[in-house]
Amino acid sequence: MSAADSATAIQRNQVDLLDFIDWSGVECLNQSSSHSLSNALKQGYREDEGLNLESDADEQLLIYIPFNQVIKLHSIVVMGSEEDGPKTVKLFANREHMGFSNVSDFPPSDTAVLSPDNLKGKPVVLKYVKFQNVRSLTIFIEDNQSGSEITKVQKIALYGSTVETTDMKGLKKIEDH
Amino acid sequence: MVLEATMICIDNSEWMRNGDYAPSRFQAQADAINLICGAKTQSNPENTVGVLTMAGKGVRVLVTPTSDLGKILACMHGLEIGGEMNLAAGIQVAQLALKHRQNKKQQQRIIVFAGRCAVIACSPVTHDKKALEMIGKKLKKNSVALDIVNFGEDDEGKTEKLEALLAAVNNNDTSHIVHVPAGPNALSDVLISTPIFTGDGEGGSGFAASAAAASAGGVSGFEFGVDPNLDPELALALRVSMEEERARQEAAAKKAAEEASKQEKGGEEQDATMTERASEGTSEADNKKNEIADDDNTLLQQALAMSMDEPTSSQDLQDTEMSDAAAEDPELALALQLSVQDSTKDSSSQADMSTLLADQSFVSSILASLPGVDPNDPSVKEVLASMQNQSEPQQKQGEDKAPKKEEEK
Secondary structure (H helix, E strand, C coil): CHHHHHHHHHHHCCEEHHHHECHHHCEEECEECCECCHHHHCCCCCCCCCCCEEECCCCCEEEEEEEEEEEEEEEEEEECCCCCCECEEEEEECCCCCCHHHCCCCCCCEEEECCHHHHHCCCEECCHHHHCCEEEEEEEECCECCCCCCCEECEEEEEEEECCCCCHHHCCCCCCC | CCCEEEEEEECCCHHHHCCCCCCCHHHHHHHHHHHHHHHHHHHCCCCEEEEEECCCCCCEEEEEEECCHHHHHHHCCCCCCCCCECHHHHHHHHHHHHHCCCCCCCEEEEEEEECCECCCCCCCHHHHHHHHHHHHHHHHHCCEEEEEEECCCCCCCHHHHHHHHHHHHCCCCCCEEEECCCCCCCHHHHHHCCHHHHCCCCCCHHHHHHHHHHHHCCCCCCHHHCCCCCCHHHHHHHHHHHHHHHHHHHHHHHCCHHHCHHHHHHHHHHHHHHHHHHHHCCCHHHHHHHHHCHHHHHHHHHHHHHHCCCCHHHHHHHHHHHHHHHCCCHHHHHHHHHHHHHHHCCHHHHHHHHHHHHCHHHHHHHHHHCCCCCCCCHHHHHHHHHHCCCCHHHHHHHHHHHHHHHHHC
């Protein structure tokens, strides 16, 4: 039921929030320099199976995504391989500039343990009530499926809808008559 | 112009009373730190610098990252020397201080002065190395860059441990280590020419150049012997004529490419030193060392020549020419010599090094095998292009730089 739900939800009014990401503020800690976050987030790169986001010093990753307007987050899709793909993913809404040292300081807005189905593209439906007013999202990938040293993420997609806030860049001056 | 927050970790242990770095190790450190703070704040006004001491009763933060240079200089006064340095704790406290910086957009950097490290405890090298590698990994994970200034004595495998630490932290060459041996050169002078000051090839070189002039007084060590700050037009004119000369030589040198294989042995050295020299930029320290090691170079050149079955006479001739001119104006000497070469049509000696260097693919492969040199770096490519034109004075300067650079790296 949840699968059908999520599928229809995505069709109904949830959009891919790619357009609302504020790219200038996107950060990823512990990513490998040759396999960066763009490979997983950006249109085109994320569809390419050869391009992955990879972790560097150990298997954890901390991704910070600010949005240019307030959004409601409904579900996420995290795709990866069966061995190196992420397993436990914690999401924090509206926490700026987190570091690995304070991920355990406060409880996550939601936690997802990814199954092989999820890694193939099945969306994970989140606790919608916790993500009603999201200005920024922090994704903490705690470990991967096989426990290896490097976590590889092929795609991250966010689905949700916008709250009707004004996009300041779209404001235009009213001409005097 | 990278926006950066830096924490400087000072070693104020008992061993800093030693006078092997003039006037005392501690003073040398203080001077170096003053220069670094100045360079950082000048390269970007929003940069912040903080200072902490690692020895004494324990790790103590003297000033949290601030862009107020006066505050930083003031806190360096009245520092007491004593105790033993605790490297691990120092780095961790520095990391914490950076975590709480006010402007989260700043890149994080730690500069450590490692004089005499007890490190963790007087335990075998492997144990310390592991602990340091863990710390390094943590720094890399949180994208903190680390610069290490290794001076003082090297007991208990200190250099080895510091190299291991650097390897663990280094991400894309943002972290560096500099080994400063005791000697007549001041610690700060040596540091000016390193990436710690020049900030990965951009930024502080303007400040560094003027600082070099101020601290040494007297002899101007700038390219062409003219201070770009004092007389920019003259410096520019000289540089332009130099480039034109090089372009002309490039065309001439290209035709002698087939003699490359014969020169392999000698050319390899030249390449390595050439690149290193180019990537540093100009500094007074360069020329000073040239003058000191001139004799060694002449001998070295002769040895090279003999091993290559080249007519030594022509090389000697060039050597003497060069020693005269090279004292003050190496670039000018180069121009002179190139025009001399041209008129005498001494193709064999011209082919000596420049032809090998003209072989781009060979040079690239050599460069790729050098540590810390990225062949795709634009400044390296630039050097490659003009490398055919470098003749002996350049190479000579390069050569005495080579032993120094090997050490530093």
